[in-house]
Amino acid sequence: MNTNLKINDALLLQMYKEMVLCRTLDERIWMLNRQGKAAIMASSQGHEAGQIGSVAALRKGYDQCYIYYRDLAVLLTLGLTPAEIIKGFIAKKGEPLSGARQFPTHGAHPTYGVINLSNVIATHIPQAVGAALTAKIMKEDRVIVAYFGDGASSAGDCHEAMNFAAIHKLPVIFFCENNGYAISVPLSKQMAVDNVAARAEGYGMPGIEIDGCDIAAVYETTIEAVARARAGLGPTLIEANVERYLPHTSDDDDSIYRSSQEIEEAKKRDPLKLLREQLLERKIMNLKEDTYIHEDAKDIVNKATEEAENAPYPETVDFFKHVYAE
Amino acid sequence: MNTNLKINDALLLQMYKEMVLCRTLDERIWMLNRQGKAAIMASSQGHEAGQIGSVAALRKGYDQCYIYYRDLAVLLTLGLTPAEIIKGFIAKKGEPLSGARQFPTHGAHPTYGVINLSNVIATHIPQAVGAALTAKIMKEDRVIVAYFGDGASSAGDCHEAMNFAAIHKLPVIFFCENNGYAISVPLSKQMAVDNVAARAEGYGMPGIEIDGCDIAAVYETTIEAVARARAGLGPTLIEANVERYLPHTSDDDDSIYRSSQEIEEAKKRDPLKLLREQLLERKIMNLKEDTYIHEDAKDIVNKATEEAENAPYPETVDFFKHVYAE
């Protein structure tokens, strides 16, 4: 690996701050749901290193992210504010992705180059490939990242999209956040192989399996894939092995299908804990700074919650707008 | 390879007769089309060894074949008569698959275990997997073969079906007749890899690429896959490299996208020619016998043509029948 693609200390610290903020926000939204305020929540806890590490490898606002519902850290790292995000969860006016017409985190934010069009899993993978085709046709060196779960890899759309991207050497990265479950269905019932990356060879692109809790590995692997894509060498499939610490969504009860032991085991590789230990050990951060980072995050999230809760609902006069061009 | 799975001389000769009959019938139907009598024709010329060699490895009438439009030799070898087949092409009463409601060769013949439900490519692959699931649930040691072209391998249904079959170790064989074209689209525009078999590993099943013009290779490979399937060891993807000597269908003009040189080159591995040479060389057949086999085939096809042409059209009184159970 090219050494100047390696992560540096400042970036690591920056990522840590983002991760703390995301975790704090995520916990808050989960609480808002438990209080009956937020409608539904798919937690990103355990996925953050994959999301933050990969976004850090992009040119923000230029490259594009086609995300899915669990990508809270992608949204946050790209620039959405916690208040904007909470507005989505409590369906308030000013929610910037869809004007609270869609489920939380869904819609689009062209300025940040982020799209989360629908809840229909895997449909966004061909769409991301279409955006990559646009980049190629327009001769722009934009890179598109399609984020998706292990579950999405079973869908026909995933196959068709990967195949097309490989044929045309399109600048797209297929970033699979493999947490071992599609709601309750474990990997063993989703595929007869151990990993999604095994599919890449059959399409004619590199398939790289990485520890998605190791943020440096995520960053460095994505940097390489981005370089490949910008150079016109085509797509890469990155499979980041991550963990899901909470039930599938706030509507789910995972105790029916998953042992608490398994979750405890998974928590040993909590990306937040790992990064914190690394920063402390390598003295990039001390304990006091850590406390400050956490307090700061809590403060931001508190203010954001207040702002969002005080916002009104969207106006019904706009209900019929944006069906067709006006 | 287990030696008692090897092909023997009697079987080779039998297959040759079937191949001669199929080629004769195929040429006749093409001619009927050119005379304006047969509606549309997708020729099997160049695919016969793949089709006949694989069917020979099955328990006829017990195992099931989910075929596609180019599988004339499968139909014939399973037991449809040339007259029945020609009736399909000229839409006559007595056509046994669909009563001439469908395109030629489409419909079903439960007695022979053959199904060709629709013209929508790749839809039959999950259906074949569903039939294999039935065999597993009912604890029958039936094997299902899904025949399809290279083109079909790009479809989402192919991916979803293969994945499911591998997970549940279903008794199904994915038999890809790769002729290098999906109508006019060459393999290089269909995939970034050289062969479809490369996909198998990513699903967790064996993928075997064979010379589909070498009938012994086809037979022996299929015998092994059938044994695997019957033993409950799961699916196999066999990719038989075959040739398409005629345009995609009688409606197509392949001179726009394919050089006559390429076709001449392909004819060097004509499965009929190769088998004939082998039989003569190994003295399994002499020239006189060969002449007789050809004459016999012509005779059969002549009589079949006459029978089919003399048949009436289906009656319109039955038009509304079989929409729902009656």
Add this chain to the structure above:
Amino acid sequence: MAVITVLEAIREAMREEMRNDERVFIMGEDIGARGGVFLATDGFLSEFGEERVIDTPLAESSIAGIALGAAMSGLRPIAEIEFADFIWPTINQIVGEAAKVRYGTEGKLNAPLVLRAPQGGGVRGALYHSQSVEALFAHTPGLKVVTPSTPYDAKGLLKSAIRDDDPVIFLEHKRTYRLVKGEVPEQEYTIPIGKADVKKPGEDISIITYGLMVHHCLEAAYLASSENISVEVLDLRTVRPLDIESIIGTVEKTGKALIVYEDNQALGIGSEVAALISQHAFEYLDAPVIRLGGPEVPAMPFSPPLEDMFMIDPGKISTAIKELAEY
């Protein structure tokens, strides 16, 4: 008689049919250990085992295609689509293939499969957990489409669907799952597919509806009684095939028809019902045939005030009743 919910009725119907007929099995996402995201198949895995309760990968087209293959080869699959909003990938296998199995093989094969899906809105489900999909299946001959409204109907109709020799799309309104309770007999019964049911008799106006809207229409109809408007409520129960006789019958009686449905109005079930009335009951009509269907936006938005704009409620129905009464 026991009082149960729609969800329980559906669970009972499947459980009884699986006990009665070995060929019946279920497949879909999360239907095994999880018991389905709505718990429709709670307990099935332990009772019937992994071979008859199959957790599938996330791949709807093949859920339909594999079910179809199993149906054509002798089994009776019940395939669950987790939410109807994810049913589009099955159209190719259901509308394209399953509907034509019998016709296209001249009756040599048939496809006795049931495709179940929870649909409909009013549950803060937003664009992609609220859609109604009956219209896309009801257009095609060869399919049957059932949309029950009560526990009694749901159980009896689902049992008929499982026993039916043709493909049946069974669309359960998710808002009725736990909300709607009702009596269901202890003893075995079925309800014929293709027959509508008068849920409330009346003389002045006919409301023709199905699914969740049956309950809103009944509420509006009882309100109307207090203003001396007698409303008949006909629950279609099945939207393909439509029970034309009952539809024409009620309109011949009242002379006024209001068709209420949650799905987008244009080219929805109500369009066909209105067309049938205007052709076959023309001489009995005392007023225009009125449809009250979903508005002209692609689907139901998330935020509560926006969702309320979309949903048809007893208030909107009452307004339509009054207008029609005064015509």
Add this chain to the structure above:
Amino acid sequence: MAVITVLEAIREAMREEMRNDERVFIMGEDIGARGGVFLATDGFLSEFGEERVIDTPLAESSIAGIALGAAMSGLRPIAEIEFADFIWPTINQIVGEAAKVRYGTEGKLNAPLVLRAPQGGGVRGALYHSQSVEALFAHTPGLKVVTPSTPYDAKGLLKSAIRDDDPVIFLEHKRTYRLVKGEVPEQEYTIPIGKADVKKPGEDISIITYGLMVHHCLEAAYLASSENISVEVLDLRTVRPLDIESIIGTVEKTGKALIVYEDNQALGIGSEVAALISQHAFEYLDAPVIRLGGPEVPAMPFSPPLEDMFMIDPGKISTAIKELAEY
């Protein structure tokens, strides 16, 4: 003015728009070297090159999905589905996604794509090369669905579709491709989407139709003149959005409506047209609204006598005209 076929009109429309606007490109199966199975894109590969004329793998869902991604990111794809019978896998990306892009992003994104497909029967195409698919798209707000009948209309409407900022499904009746010829101006023109066209004025009966059936209806209408029945033929041109004003206008004039369409009758376009008439022109009606649509079988069979049973022809239309005239 040049006399050209429908197929030539479509080719010209695409070629002119590709010359005028760099963002327009085409993708689909066999559209490159082969020039399309019907030759709609004959010569395009050599004129516009491989980047703007993309031969895709056989994978319809992704043809739609990739086109949608390209459209949302600034291009104007024209995606071809080889036959409409293979369009079902696109429903997820078109009805499920494309229709909701604008609404679901509050107007921040839009999807200016055209999905073209040859459809319809009468060409010995059997169950899977004859289907009509307009109803499955026309139900959904957010989409536009165009069904041209003549070369003039096809060219002007396709140009509008390509320039439209929303997703347009453009369904060409394959029987019209070479059969129907007509005059097309040399100079640039477009035809607005959503406007119907009176193809023949008349006084006694309104026929409302579209696509191939326009020609059969005109033939029947001219025959009727000789029996002193004056028939107006309204060509819808666009089946979503419907031109309600023109539909109501013609019925207000004649008082009698016959709706003719090749697609299966139940829940087809004619159902919505009949429903609109029975609601909005009720007081003008002198007779029931009659629909003449495809029969209740899943699709058109292959054998000539069976196909003829399915297809609506001038004879069947004439019979309906006479019955309506005598009412």
